[in-house]
Amino acid sequence: MAAAFAVTGRVAAATDADIVVIGAGAAGLAAARALREAGRKPIVLEARDRIGGRAFTDASLGPSYDAGAMFIHWAERNPWVQIARELDIKTAAESWGGGFRLFAEGKPMADEDRRRRREAFRQIDRRLETIDLGQRDMSIAELLGDLGPDSAPIAASGLLLSIGEESSRISARDYQRLWSGDDLIVPTGYGNLVARSGAGLDIRLNEPVSAIRWDGPLVTITARSGEIRARGCILTVPVGVLKSGSIRFTPELPAATRDALAGIHMGALTKIAFRVEGDRFGIAPGTSFLEAAAPERLMNFDMFPEGKDLVIGYCGGDYARKLSEAGTEEARTHVVDLLAQMVGGDFRKAIKAVSFPAWWTDPFARGSYSVCDPGHDGARAALAQPIGGRIVIAGEATAGGGAMTVGGATLAGREAAAALARLKA
Numbered sequence: 001m002a003a004a005f006a007v008t009g010r011v012a013a014a015t016d017a018d019i020v021v022i023g024a025g026a027a028g029l030a031a032a033r034a035l036r037e038a039g040r041k042p043i044v045l046e047a048r049d050r051i052g053g054r055a056f057t058d059a060s061l062g063p064s065y066d067a068g069a070m071f072i073h074w075a076e077r078n079p080w081v082q083i084a085r086e087l088d089i090k091t092a093a094e095s096w097g098g099g100f101r102l103f104a105e106g107k108p109m110a111d112e113d114r115r116r117r118r119e120a121f122r123q124i125d126r127r128l129e130t131i132d133l134g135q136r137d138m139s140i141a142e143l144l145g146d147l148g149p150d151s152a153p154i155a156a157s158g159l160l161l162s163i164g165e166e167s168s169r170i171s172a173r174d175y176q177r178l179w180s181g182d183d184l185i186v187p188t189g190y191g192n193l194v195a196r197s198g199a200g201l202d203i204r205l206n207e208p209v210s211a212i213r214w215d216g217p218l219v220t221i222t223a224r225s226g227e228i229r230a231r232g233c234i235l236t237v238p239v240g241v242l243k244s245g246s247i248r249f250t251p252e253l254p255a256a257t258r259d260a261l262a263g264i265h266m267g268a269l270t271k272i273a274f275r276v277e278g279d280r281f282g283i284a285p286g287t288s289f290l291e292a293a294a295p296e297r298l299m300n301f302d303m304f305p306e307g308k309d310l311v312i313g314y315c316g317g318d319y320a321r322k323l324s325e326a327g328t329e330e331a332r333t334h335v336v337d338l339l340a341q342m343v344g345g346d347f348r349k350a351i352k353a354v355s356f357p358a359w360w361t362d363p364f365a366r367g368s369y370s371v372c373d374p375g376h377d378g379a380r381a382a383l384a385q386p387i388g389g390r391i392v393i394a395g396e397a398t399a400g401g402g403a404m405t406v407g408g409a410t411l412a413g414r415e416a417a418a419a420l421a422r423l424k425a
């Protein structure tokens, strides 16, 4: 992949630069493109040996799949529809050709339970329509509180697979603000598309930034192979990385930025993918299997998506955190057991390889995407406020209604580039 980009080698000691963009995910790439179009010369520092960040098409199993972002959400206004067109890359409507099957401990779920689930799922939207959040924010758990102990956990469980977080930790106001619309997929990989958009930029890979000094007239950024002094900096590392302390700020970040960070955290949506060869056990390609016996441990499986020799499981919240912390082998054993219960014991023999992109334990992500804590729905806007006239934080976390998405990160990256230009003007 590296050959496709102007990955122009090492950071020299104490280089001077115009603007440094930290992170080559959707936000960083968009910021760098916007700066270049405005006649600037941004340098992008990326910790990993690849670009795209949490948009990553994993080909390690042979057939590829999107290990992070997969859907171009709210396609009507998502900039990636246009970018894909410009790059001559196809997008398509998602087709759930094979249908949807619900299981409880590996057995098909009873009709009555299915009906109860459907009814419970509708409750979040109903309550968001009727409860006035103008007076005060609350968690989704509180929003659902009087549904009762049988239905509330079921209603909330869908959030584990969409937001990747437990309902008690999600701000209802922030959730209500999220944009919705049609979803598209990129048959050749959303991650690949995002990576393609970095062509021609000055991107330095394997350059984790460990320190940012911003008390002088320039910003001094310490990366693996040296320091760069820049006139401005766009910082697009995930909120989880900012909160981890792995980047040292001198002086420390302003109180307003620290307060914003204290009110936002990372969810933990996680995928686990298997290459499955031979028998398909009578399962139509594109079927979804959902193991839903315990609402707090939902696991969804895309079975042979687009006819590929793949089964992709995903889960969220504390369940995903535990699996990520347990590591690939333990996660594999647990998830294969679930699949064998649903499909039959012979399924184990068909599994040839596993890939576990555990974003929660990934040091350059530390989670799937940002979630506002109840009572902190202003955190995204506060985080986007420029720091010291020369640093702007941008990414999916600062994207308002577009938060949590690649499209939102891209719009936020563009806005950060414009904000920095205004500051520097």
Ligand SMILES: Cc1cc2nc3c(=O)[nH]c(=O)nc-3n(C[C@H](O)[C@H](O)[C@H](O)COP(=O)(O)OP(=O)(O)OC[C@H]3O[C@@H](n4cnc5c(N)ncnc54)[C@H](O)[C@@H]3O)c2cc1C
Residues within 6 Å of the ligand: 022, 023, 024, 025, 026, 027, 028, 045, 046, 047, 048, 051, 052, 053, 054, 055, 067, 068, 069, 070, 071, 072, 073, 207, 208, 209, 210, 236, 237, 238, 241, 246, 247, 269, 270, 271, 359, 363, 364, 365, 367, 368, 369, 394, 395, 396, 397, 403, 404, 405, 406, 407, 409
């Ligand atoms: C499992 C999963 C499923 C998802 N599904 C969807 C979906 O279907 N649709 C959708 O739109 N979104 C989805 N998302 C969310 C989407 O991937 C993100 O919102 C988006 O990619 C974030 O872009 P970003 O530029 O803000 O951050 P990132 O993509 O995380 O980019 C930040 C970059 O900073 C780098 N970095 C980190 N630390 C350092 C450091 N110290 N120094 C230098 N560089 C550093 C990282 O390596 C990374 O490349 C999903 C995410 C996950 C994890």
